[in-house]
Amino acid sequence: MIGSFPESAKPASNLVAANQTLHRSRNRRLCQVVERCARAFVSSEGDTVQGDLEGMLFLVAEAMGAVDAMLLISSPVISWQSRVDVVVSQQPVDVLNRLADFSLDSLIQSGEALSDIYQCRAPQSGQDISVWQYLLGGMPGLVLPLVSHGSPRAVMAFAFEKDEMVLSSEGRSALLTLAHMAVVFADVGVLDTLLQCQVRVAEDIERLSGVGSWEFHPATNLLRVSPQLKQLFGLLDGEAVRLPYLARRIHQDDRQRVLATVTESLRQGEGYQLECRIVLPTGRQRRVYVRAEVERQQNGEIWRYGLVQDIGSTNRLESTLPLYHRIVEQMEEGVLVLSCSGTVESVNPAFCRMTGYSAATLAGKQLQSLHRAQHPPAFYRNILVSSCRTGSWVGEIDHRLASGDVVAHLVRVTTIRREDESVRYLVIMLQGATSGRQLSLSTEWLANRDVLTGLPNRNLAIQRIETAITTADAPKQVGVVVINIDDFKPINDSLGHVYGDELLKAFGLRLIRCGLGSENVARLGGDEFCVLIPHLTSQDDALQVVTRIRQLEQQSYDLDAGFEVYVSVCMGVAIYPQHGDSALQLLNNADTALHEAKRAGRDSVCYYHNDMTLAAASRLELISQLRVALQNGSGLRLFYQPQVDAITGQLVGLEALIRWQHPADGLLLPDRFLGSAHDAGLMPDIDRFTLQQTARQIFHWRSKGLLVVPVAVNISQQSFVAGNLLEQLQSLVGLFGLQPGDIELELTEGALLEPTPQVLTLISAINDLGIGLVIDDFGTGYSSLGYLHRFPLQKLKIDRSFVSGVEDAGDSQVITRTIVKMAQELGFGLVAEGVENARQADFLSRSGCVVHQGFWYDQALEPESVEGMLQALPSESLPE
Structure with missing residues (x-):
């Protein structure tokens, strides 16, 4: 949450004049902070709402000289959430305790019908305190309630040690603007979460039923297909889809009939239904059912949409499902299946007998509604979150049966996951019931103890x-x-x-x-x-x-x-x-x-x-600005450091190095922002930008008739794990006409993935594109040395920490010679990075490593400077 806020500046000499100067300064600062927050909100994403609101409130409180601040927002989007859904404060537990008897509506009604910023004074001795004084802990402050369409939406409050800040008209306007932005931003976060959940549910439904969906706009010739439809036709996720390609996949014996049906439906402006066979890229055939519908827009345009169903897969699924249904229906334990959003998907007869509710009553309900609100909403959310995180949850939950009796069941929650490890369903099993004192003790234990270890939670x-x-x-x-x-x-x-x-x-x-x-x-x-x-x-x-x-x-x-x-x-x-x-x-x-x-x-x-x-x-602000730079493609630039043959002095390679032209701090080197980017999960976006710009630059050099040397691009482990690296590279090779050897991927030894069959298949496919793998910072890893012979590697880069130590006879020289000998034995190329003087260069060359990179040869250069070096390359250096 929020840390300590700075104390107000003390007046130096003239009290009145100093206070006026202080308030003017704080109003200016407040306006600047609001402007900065507005820019940050534009680049924020739904899953960062809480953190971004905390950062915003911290900056505003600091600008105003407040010692505490709070933001309470009630969302009308999700009805099962608590009465105050977003609480941001320096001491949120104290605030929640004060709010225990209030909804946001009753909080405002219990105070005054406020429509503007309210200045709350500290209570005098013997005076009954108002609800706002109670909320601020007895300190003076400013309270801003926000009402939308007659309903309370938010309260923003700031507490001060002494008198509250005097707002100018500009400061008042800025604070009101900020409150509205916070509410809108919170709603966007909630809606984003709902939308993502609904998209996942829709994709799950398609995947389970073997159905893919599509949309087509004839006016624009734009075709959109779902991931499941791509899978049905054997397409990759990142592969572009066009109608001619889909038509070619139709079996030649069915193609004329299908095209005739589609052509007639286009002429008549009507839908159609048909069955046909499609031929996958592997040669395997699949029988599908195709349905198309037509919808006419008010502007006269026609929108066509429909589905494609794998008939064979559906039949196989239908043949096995009755067996599983019979097993679940005969179980003595109650079984209930929830979607990843917490909605009931199915229930067995034992669950209905144990709870007294029918399957029709339970269908589509949320988890907490099954227990008649015997626990706060956060209790059920914590169960779902814990189950998704650890894979299971065990404990007792008390709830009110259809008969009105309160009982507790021993509950086990397990997860069913997709191939990518994301949660698809949660399965809840009920076993027996307890009551009375045992129920009270078990509930208290569950609320205060970690189920796995028995330790306090x-x-x-x-x-x-x-x-x-x-x-x-x-x-x-x-x-x-x-x-x-x-x-x-x-x-x-x-x-x-x-x-x-x-x-x-x-x-x-x-x-x-x-x-x-x-x-x-x-x-x-x-x-x-x-x-x-x-x-x-x-x-x-x-x-x-x-x-x-x-x-x-x-x-x-x-x-x-x-x-x-x-x-x-x-x-x-x-x-x-x-x-x-x-x-x-x-x-x-x-x-x-x-x-x-x-x-x-x-x-x-x-x-x-x-x-x-x-x-x-400061990191939060930096990450927000970096997101903007990645989205707009502004400010991020690539420099290229030469790799030189120490014997001939000729350029033999380049390494692409990212820089950030920060709007306020100037040109930033990677160590200023890559750490924060890694923590925020932005490395796949940065890697994607670096690969695209490198491919574009190679295309530009080649189009000018220049010879191109291999360019190394650093890739994070996050990009390998993200799962779409191969598709990105395939797209770049096709778009920019990359040739084998144009790009090399550098991965640090510490981040080297375990050589599982999936990883080896991915690296082999990347190799087939003509893109090599280089292990960066070699010699600093601790777990992957035994894996090297299993990877199709091209080069090793000797870490700069060894290079800097080779001037002194010692361990660095021994380790460096060992790395060189091992690389020669395994058939790997070698590059030494961080070469900064002649003695280092001489030792490396005599040891057998002749390709060097470092300030002794050149610093990272802008593309225009590299062009001169490429022009100087002899024609025979062009790789065959």
Whole structure:
């Protein structure tokens, strides 16, 4: 959430004049912040709503000199959400506690019928406080309610230590504009989530039924087809689809009949139905049912749409489904299937008997409506989120039956996933029922405990941290350590979820046994744990706890997987009262410190400091600006660093390096923004931009008659995992006429994927396009050395850390010679990067590595400068 806000500047001499100057300055700053937020909102996406609203509120509060700020938004889009759906505040738990008895509507009605910004004074001694004074915690402030079509939509409030800020007309207008933007942005986020969910559901329905859909606009000759239709016709996801291609796929014995039917329907302006055979690129035949409908627009244009169904697949599916239906119908456990959006898809008879509801009543309902609101909406959302994240959830849920009785059932939730690991369905199974005291105890346990480990969950951890803060006497301090297991996902993916769960349970148990106590250890979720240090006398006490936790890394975990597993951890530490005066703020700041530790690398520890909050806001703004640059294609540029044959001095290759011409900070090198881009998941977009610009530049050079040398492009692991890298490359090869050897992909050794059959097939297909794979920063990886002989690699790049050390006789020289010999034995090419002087160049050349890259030869150059080097290439250097 939001960190500490700056104190108001103190007047220097003349109190009145200084205050006037201060308020003018803050009004100007407020207007600037609103303008910046407006630009950021344009580039934001639906899944970043909460973070972007937090960043916006932080910047506005800082500009106004507020010590606390809150934004409450109620969304009319989703009826099952809580009465106040978006809460952004420095202390959201306190705000939610104050709002427990209010809806947003009753909150405004209980105060005053406000239509403008309301200045709320601090309550006087003995005075009954108003609802707004209660909301602001007794501090003076500004309250802005927003009413749309007679219904309350939002409240934005700012609290000040002393008198509130005096708004100018421009500042007032800016604040009103910002409130409206926040509401619109929140609605867009909710609608975006709904739309994505509906699209996924529609795609699932098509996939399950073997049906693909299409749309055709005759006026524009524009054809749109769904992913399932592409799959039916054997097309790739990124492959363009045109009517002539689809027509060629029709079996030659059926083609004339189909074309005659389609032509007649176009002439008559009517739909049609038919069956035919299509021939896939593999030669296999598929029988399909085709249906077309016609819709006439008001402007007279005709829109045609329809579906294509795999008849053979449907028949096979129908032959197996009755068996599964009979099995589920005979089960004694109640079974209910939910879509990924939480809507009931199907239910078996046992579930109906146990709950008293009919299948017709349950169809299409949301999860919480089945339990008659016995828990808050967040409880059910947490169950769905936990199930989607970990694959399962087990516990008891109490609900009201159709008869009116309240019972609790033991519930197991499991997920059914697609091939890409995204959740398709959630299956809920009910087993037995409990009541009375047992129900009360089990519900309380579920609300405060992590089901997997039995440790306190985030909710109970916050309660215990708050208790420790409340009972701490000065000069006593309270410490919070948030712990994250390094590389848990690869362990979980390679060993399986069962062993991953065993590791989490064993790790939590060892935290307790190393003297931290079961009441002070919690699991926050995933592979993240928390340790409370309730009685600190100095930071040395916290260091002792950190040391004890790090000693756990020396002990292996025997998970019955056939070998021992060692893990390291990153830790973030925050201490009360220096780093926060509430449990949530302390926990959030420890989490912020953990993120900084993870940025530093494995096995790192970081103590929170106040600059981290400002740095987080700065990163948020940088990411928003980078999204705009990627969407508009403005500001991002490619430079090219030469790779030179040290013997002949001739240019033999280039590496494409991205730069960002920032509108305020000038030309930024990659280390200024690629880290933030990686954390925000923007690396596939940056890689896509780099590949497109490189292909376009090669085409430009070749069109001018220049000889082209191979250009290396850095590709992140995120792009390999994203799943459409091959389609991107195929499109670029066709669009720009790329030739074999024009582009090489550089992937760091640490990011090298495990050589599974899928990965090897992908790399082999990329190789077939004439695009080679180069391992960058070679020698710094720790897990992939044994995989090298299995990959179809072209080159290795010796890491600059070894190159810089070869001037001194020592380990770097030995390692470098070993890498050169290994590359020669395996038949790989070699490039040394970071060559900065003659001694390094001479040693590398004598060792057998003659292709060099670095400042000794040239820095990264603009394309115009590279043209001169290409023009100087002798004609015989053109590859055959």
